[in-house]
Amino acid sequence: MSDTTARAIPDRLESRWTTWLKSWEMLLVGVVVFVFAVNAYASPYFLNAWNLSDATFNFTEKAMIAMAMALLIIAGEIDLSVAAIIALASTLMGLALQYGAGTPELVMIGLGVGLLCGAFNGLLVTGLGLPSIVVTIGTMSLFRGIAYIILGDKAFTGYPVDFAFFGQGYVWWVISFELVLFLFIALIFGVLLHATYFGRMVYAIGNNATGALFSGIRVARVKFILFLLTGLMSGVAAVCLTSRLGSTRPSIAFAWELEVVTMVVLGGVSILGGSGSIPGVVLAALIMGLVTFGFGLANVPGIVMSIFIGMLLIGVIAAPIVWRRLRGESAN
């Protein structure tokens, strides 16, 4: 006989602690430890504070963009023009340098170009209702194309000495400014996604944009803000990278968009939108940085690294789908 009295419904079936232990993030923590151990075993140069510090530069700039990209992908959109935004921002910074811009102006230009490019993407997607993958493939060519027209096969060099701090400076001992900046950005985005009204709207939109609209969420406005943030983070990355390299070529940050997306997806963000977390993406950034560094120490050529990134991207997108299918079949 069915029980017709309404039973009290518990808030949770299991504690948050248990949920966390079973999470993708926990698996990533394991991978970090594993990669770290393998590297330490394989190379005598790995366990050295300065070498490890150098290793962080492999991911900090990309990971800054990945923070914003994670929110964008969770909301069901994507921005493939991020690397091209770096190229355009860096080129315009170099151009301003030729007219005598100082460090504060350079930073403003870098961030400003990022914001403007983000706004342009956002307007095309939310204003005209175009799919973001098409829009940003277009702007990817557009932004980098402008950089090529301005620079040709030349390079801008001669950035001011104090400008070098953003990409080459250290805050304390081996702790670089970039690393601190990245951790700060990660903290901001983590709080934004996981503890605020805004973050909840991002998840709602990613799971069901129509339902979110019917729930009174201003979907277009939230998406526009996410494109702005992604553009801004690309601008921040452009400042850091230009400062670190000390020069600008139009091919700067070439194909970074793939590594950023791979980082986000490896971090557990569903490529279909709706789920994922910032701690996951931070761990994924760490893994990719450690793997790149390990390959470097082992003298693995760059092209192998690129093959590895490609396989990783396919692998992490396929893994959850294959996993679900296997579980589905075991139910039959």
Place this chain on the structure above:
Amino acid sequence: MLNSASPAIAQHASPSATQPLLTLDGVSKSFPGVRALSEVALDLYPGTVTALVGENGAGKSTLVKILTGIYQPDEGTITLAGEPVSFSTAYDAARAGITAIHQETVLFDELSVAENIYLGHAPRGPFGLIDWKRMNKDAAALLRRVGADIDPEARLRGLGIASKHLVAIARALSVEARIVIMDEPTAALSHKEINELYELVERLKAEGKAILFISHKFDEIFRIADRYTVFRDGECVGAGLIADTSHDELVHLMVGRSVDKIFPKTEAEIGEKVFTVSGYSHPTEFADIGFELRRGEILGFYGLVGAGRSELMQALFGITRPSRGAVRIDGEVAVIRSPAEAIRRGIVYVPEERGSQGAIAGLPIFQNVTLPSLGKTTRAGFLKLAEEFRLAREYTSRLELRAAALDRDIATLSGGNQQKVVIAKWLATKPKVIILDEPTKGIDIGSKAAVHEFMSELASEGLSIIMVSSEIPEVLGMADRVIVMREGRIVGEFAREGLDAETLVRAAAGIDKVQS
């Protein structure tokens, strides 16, 4: 009666139907954590309509999936025309002559009607190429058979919902089926189309097909079914001839208790004017809409599918813009440009499309409830989870939600319980006016009663309710006043006293001149 699990009945009205065409015996199916079907039995006879009734979650869908080869049973036997069979794929079931017309039919907008009908089994010419001439000719013949006046070469995109449904039925008949499963076939159809569907069912019966008819609508079951089988919690709890049973008995079997009142609208004190709409028009969907709504009142909107009711409600909620007209709330003119503004003004809308517009699958139950009220459960933009759980618990418990935990994905709930969450979500915003668009469409009878009871309760607390419904008993039972719409205009307004089904149907179909 409760124990009569064996559906084998010695006598039968129709002489052609003494031997069952298809027999299921002792069929069970389990999923991790759930026993979806437990030793169920079912007989389908040629030339006979067997109604399968049961609440949502009773195992009807699982049974359909077993019959169509999508799931394989864990145990039990299926016998088709005396031969034991097993379907390991959907293709096997189709080849054995079992076809299903689903609740939400999957068709292809960009293909022609004929292509939709014959997708996967198109007639072939030389070199294995599609024989277009024959396909279009055969499709036209099939469409005539289902009584649809549709050009087989037309693109599906241009057709209305009802026509698409008929195409789906034609598709089901295009494979020479012996057994036709209809899963809530009338859910999306208007009154006239439903009657046409009944005629079609009669024709299929006459052709000797065995029909399994799944429906939540009792009048429908009693009108066209010959036999019934009742499922409850994965078990077969009764079967027999429709002629030997009654509404009450079926309800009793389904819910395991008697539901004396499905539509329990209680008298509520009707107060002052809350919501006034005048001269409200849209370029294409509706024109010159004017009505008022008072405190504690339930205003019903009846009409055929496509009469513009949902479109009107969505404009009032700020999803689309009207071209003309004004809305007043408590006497003040309100311009509503977005759902966010409507919610702030105290107008909320529970949409008809629960899956795509109401529930946000992927988010936990409590987050679904608090989504439009996050302004209240956040401080300076920061979430307060304890507060969210409290709010979600308060409103879901009022609706007697049944769920494992509030942090479970809303998609894990049955349709009826999802609807409770969606209604709870809107009540948590403390609205003045709640618009319910087909509030009980496709939900089980127990949840239905809970929703109706709750509507009465809300009205008596002073909330104003607009209820869009195509179910006449619901409209007659629940509404204090009924507005009938046809082709985007209001064609009649009726008080509850002395209102009958015929008056509503005539007004909606435009059969008589209606005095309002």
